[in-house]
Amino acid sequence: MDYLPIFANVRNKLCLVVGGGDVATRKAGVLLEAGAKVRVVAPEIAPALAAQQGVDSVIARFEAKHLEGATLVIAATNDRSVNQQVSELAQARNIPVNVVDDPELCSFIMPAILDRSPLMVAFSSGGASPVLTRLMRGKLETIIPQNYSRLAAFAERFRELVKTRVTNPAKRRIFWENALEGVIAEKVLTGDESSAEAMLQNMLASEDNIQRGEVYLVGAGPGDPDLLTFRALRLMQKADVVVYDNLVSKPIVEMTRRDAQRIFVGKRRDDHTLRQEEINELLVRLAKEGKRVLRLKGGDPFIFGRGGEEIETLAAENIPFQVVPGITAASGVASYAGIPLTHRDYAQACMFVTGHLKDGTMNLDWDALARPKQTVVVYMGLHGLDTLCAKLIEHGMPDTTPIAIVQQGTTPNQRVITGTLATLPGIAEREQPQAPTLIIVGGVVTLREKLAWFHPQKS
């Protein structure tokens, strides 16, 4: 470590800025934001700088006497000899000094900052690479949402109350960890502070509530990790336990917190490692142990994901949970395959149906599906492909209607097989597409030849 990072309290303290140009204006601005009184010394001072409230302008060449009473000094002139003089005189008096873009003359350096006041992130490469520092700042911008300010202010508001109610420091730490990483924080971040406050008060009501776990039902999208939402990623990185099935792609499972326990609950077709009821019970049990449980589901949890059933059990058991939407297979897969689900010339409506066979048959509203000018997306339909095509033809859809099977869409194994209602069953028999597969029926399928070219994942 080349520098010691500290945060200086300059509120109502006098800080000296030597220089009167743009750079000096910026530096004075930061000092003013931190509540300092700023003395600016330069033969010429930009009017915008001189006019700022809290600035005392001294039109003069810098002299030692200007250092008097200063807590901190920044030299921002374009004359190195002046900067050097400021640095030497300040250091002789033990006043911290920064010379802009001249680390050798500095006794402290100014970090790049990410301001989520009262939360503040400061970082620096110690002058090694300002560009890298800027890139890092950009990354942090996306990880630390704007409204973290709100979260920090919320925590500050309840700090004293929590201190008096939860007197045991270890318990208090757990309390705050739960509050700031759990549903309460998510409520604050989405702007619903009154619910957050009610939950916090509820947690404070009994010490028993403090170790309560919670469940995040998160949609992981169709496979490509780039299609995760920021919220999904955030929750994936704070869960203690991850409960996932085989629709969740491996690279996504790898992105969950490294030391989290991972539980595979299977669910290949007709081979359920755990039955749905057992999964529901597992979630409840883990949450009751006080764990933060991530229930990771392929696509969107509320689209053929039985998400509704899982949260019903949680609600009945009074376990806090939240649901995070994901990109559903229809949307992700169609887009990566170059098939728009609606198009003014081909389809004004789009239907999502399940082709899961029950007792060997598919119980669907065939008349509704066979209507013209719409797109039908069939989830879990490969095994019923023959029935699907035959029924659609039987109910009036032309047997020349285009249809596609997309295998493992959005992943490196994506493959698109196209044909018509008449030909596709035979083609699929030869091609043997691998699960998961999505079936798309309708005129939009023909657009793929034009549009797939423009997609980076051309297949």
Ligand code: SAH
């Ligand atoms: N909740 C999920 C769907 C679960 S049902 C979602 O919103 O996407 C499982 C079915 O989804 C699979 O049988 C398949 O039809 C479809 N599916 C999911 N991911 C897929 C992918 N990457 N490529 C093709 N189909 C996919």
